[in-house]
Amino acid sequence: MALSLSRSAAIPRTAPLGVPRDRRRVTAQGAPWLFLAPIMAIFVVLYAIPLGQSLWFSFTDANGYTTDMHWIGLANYAAAFKDPEMVSALWFTLAYAAITTVAITCLAIPLAVVLNTRFPGRDVVRSVFFFPAVPSIAVLGMVWGFILNPLGSGVLNSALHAVVGIGPVPWLSDPHLAQISVIVVAVWAQTGWHAILYLAYLQSIPSDYYDAATIDGAGRVRMFRSITLPLLTPAITVSQLLLMTGGLKVYDLPFTLTHGGPGFATRTVTQSLIEQGVAQADIGKASALAVLFLLLVGAIILGQMTVSRRLEARYT
Amino acid sequence: MTRTRGWLTSAIMLIVAAAMAVPFYYILVNTFKSQDETARSPLALPIHATLAHYAQVLATTNVVGSFLNTLYVTVFSVALMVLVGSMAAYGMILGRTKLTAAVGGLLAVAFLVPGQATLIPIYQMLVDARLVDSLNGLVVIYSCGSIFCYYLILGYMRTVPAEVLEAARIDGAGAGRIFFAIVLPLIRPILITVSVFQTMWVWNDFIIPNVFISTPEKQTLVLLAYSAVGQFTTDWPTFMTLTVILLVPVVIFFLFMQRYIVDGLTQGSVKG
Numbered sequence: 162m163a164l165s166l167s168r169s170a171a172i173p174r175t176a177p178l179g180v181p182r183d184r185r186r187v188t189a190q191g192a193p194w195l196f197l198a199p200i201m202a203i204f205v206v207l208y209a210i211p212l213g214q215s216l217w218f219s220f221t222d223a224n225g226y227t228t229d230m231h232w233i234g235l236a237n238y239a240a241a242f243k244d245p246e247m248v249s250a251l252w253f254t255l256a257y258a259a260i261t262t263v264a265i266t267c268l269a270i271p272l273a274v275v276l277n278t279r280f281p282g283r284d285v286v287r288s289v290f291f292f293p294a295v296p297s298i299a300v301l302g303m304v305w306g307f308i309l310n311p312l313g314s315g316v317l318n319s320a321l322h323a324v325v326g327i328g329p330v331p332w333l334s335d336p337h338l339a340q341i342s343v344i345v346v347a348v349w350a351q352t353g354w355h356a357i358l359y360l361a362y363l364q365s366i367p368s369d370y371y372d373a374a375t376i377d378g379a380g381r382v383r384m385f386r387s388i389t390l391p392l393l394t395p396a397i398t399v400s401q402l403l404l405m406t407g408g409l410k411v412y413d414l415p416f417t418l419t420h421g422g423p424g425f426a427t428r429t430v431t432q433s434l435i436e437q438g439v440a441q442a443d444i445g446k447a448s449a450l451a452v453l454f455l456l457l458v459g460a461i462i463l464g465q466m467t468v469s470r471r472l473e474a475r476y477t
Numbered sequence: 478m479t480r481t482r483g484w485l486t487s488a489i490m491l492i493v494a495a496a497m498a499v500p501f502y503y504i505l506v507n508t509f510k511s512q513d514e515t516a517r518s519p520l521a522l523p524i525h526a527t528l529a530h531y532a533q534v535l536a537t538t539n540v541v542g543s544f545l546n547t548l549y550v551t552v553f554s555v556a557l558m559v560l561v562g563s564m565a566a567y568g569m570i571l572g573r574t575k576l577t578a579a580v581g582g583l584l585a586v587a588f589l590v591p592g593q594a595t596l597i598p599i600y601q602m603l604v605d606a607r608l609v610d611s612l613n614g615l616v617v618i619y620s621c622g623s624i625f626c627y628y629l630i631l632g633y634m635r636t637v638p639a640e641v642l643e644a645a646r647i648d649g650a651g652a653g654r655i656f657f658a659i660v661l662p663l664i665r666p667i668l669i670t671v672s673v674f675q676t677m678w679v680w681n682d683f684i685i686p687n688v689f690i691s692t693p694e695k696q697t698l699v700l701l702a703y704s705a706v707g708q709f710t711t712d713w714p715t716f717m718t719l720t721v722i723l724l725v726p727v728v729i730f731f732l733f734m735q736r737y738i739v740d741g742l743t744q745g746s747v748k749g
Contacts, residue, residue, distance in 0.1 A: 192568070192652035193568045193569075193571045193574065193576060194568075195568070195652070196567050196571065197564075197576070199560075199561040199565070200561050200564070200565035200584065200623055200624070201580060201583075203620050204587055204624075207595065207599060207617075207618070207621050208587045209583075211599050211602070212590065212598075215595060215597060215598055218598070275490065276490075278483075278486060279483060280483040280486040281483060281484065282487050282491055285491075285494070288735070289494040289497060290494060290497065292501070292731070293497070295728070295731045296681065296723070297680075297682070297699045297723075298683075299683035299699050299702075299703065300681075300699060300723060303706050303716075304504060306706065307713055307716065308503070316503065320519070357739060361739070406591070413684060416683075417703065417706075434593055435688055438596065438597040439600055444597055444601075447597055451593060451594045451595075451596070452594070454591065455590065455593075455594040458589075
């Protein structure tokens, strides 16, 4: 698909000579508009108008059944904070984003360092670690749902019963175990991808640095702390930003693995938003949640960018 | 000494990698076994290999139709967003005016807005436009991805020498012609990278089809798998077989595009 697009673009070849001068001026001035028009149309229709509507709906009693809506001030925001589903969704989403970000970073950096050394079978190992990032995370969630099925007939439970002789473990039916399961599967699925990202940055560090450090008598730990880690700060910034925003927006994995249960234990903000805003058509309250979510994501991104800019300034 | 360390690393990493891959091995190997054999020896290679589960999946689920739906949505969405994104990037480098500065600022804001914040109004909008439960409706929503394409392409577009564009202009080529005949071929590497990235997103996406598609005939592959989980709760081999069939095109794509995927990873992160 990718190839056909660039091939079709290469059809016209020669440019005719002798086009009048003023046409050139016209194209030079008029062209930016024309080329920017499609993306601006997308911006207006799919970003600007919906964002304005979300904000407006959040102050009204809008629902999908009547077109007649009334200004009700901050009532939706108050209701969102009182709704146990939304509150627990907010907490789980924050915890998920924070824990996966920290855990994946702590695993991916050492993994990248190992994958950057020479050893037999390295390319295979790299591909295997990266592979879970290729299929749909939703499908992986479904597969893990079968593996972690809390019944005695679940894949992991029957294996545990056969090998260790213990009874069924309620992987997905105990609230805390379900939360841990979701996070562990998320770490399993994403660590390799981030390790490859770090690896790309590691490969750009000149080996002279390490040679010089060896001559100065630095050990491996010292080299990691004084050379590798500081030079990885830009990669850490990128990886953490992706993990944090991805974590806050998460929907697929918890939903396909646990449906957000048991109870509201693994419910995410996005799932709440969809259920209340689309399925139950409680548009006002769901829009309030959407606006709060937008502000929260914005604040976290800005905070993270400030911190990492300071770190980068210090180390590079 | 280094040699021994190499082998030791190799042994440890291969074991860890094998452990990571167990779920994939498990679903693959059991699709070729009868349910009895799976229960008796879940991790062993099949003794009496059978394709019965594959025949059953092809006969009882709409896997071919869903494949075509997914292909349709992916091809049109990716073509549209890459075209719009590269047009926008070209428009930006044509000249630095108040217009381009304003557009650049707005797109930067849009880039950071999570889809969740606009989902409900977009749903209402598509209901009004009769584009809910329609594959074309999905293409409309995925066109949001143009902004990501624009960002990745813009960085690369700046490396196109201005003299090339100037020479074409002096030769009398119009802006449209310069764009299609000169700029697009020159930025081909980034177009491939961006297309690979966006293909993986659209092909694998679950949230948008799950919200917007309700008719079984219009399901994408991921959505088909999701409805099969409910349908086959007691029939695990059938679900696993469906999963394996779903993974086949993805794995082929991965094998051929691995290089571009890794390129995109670093380019995306360096620029975006």
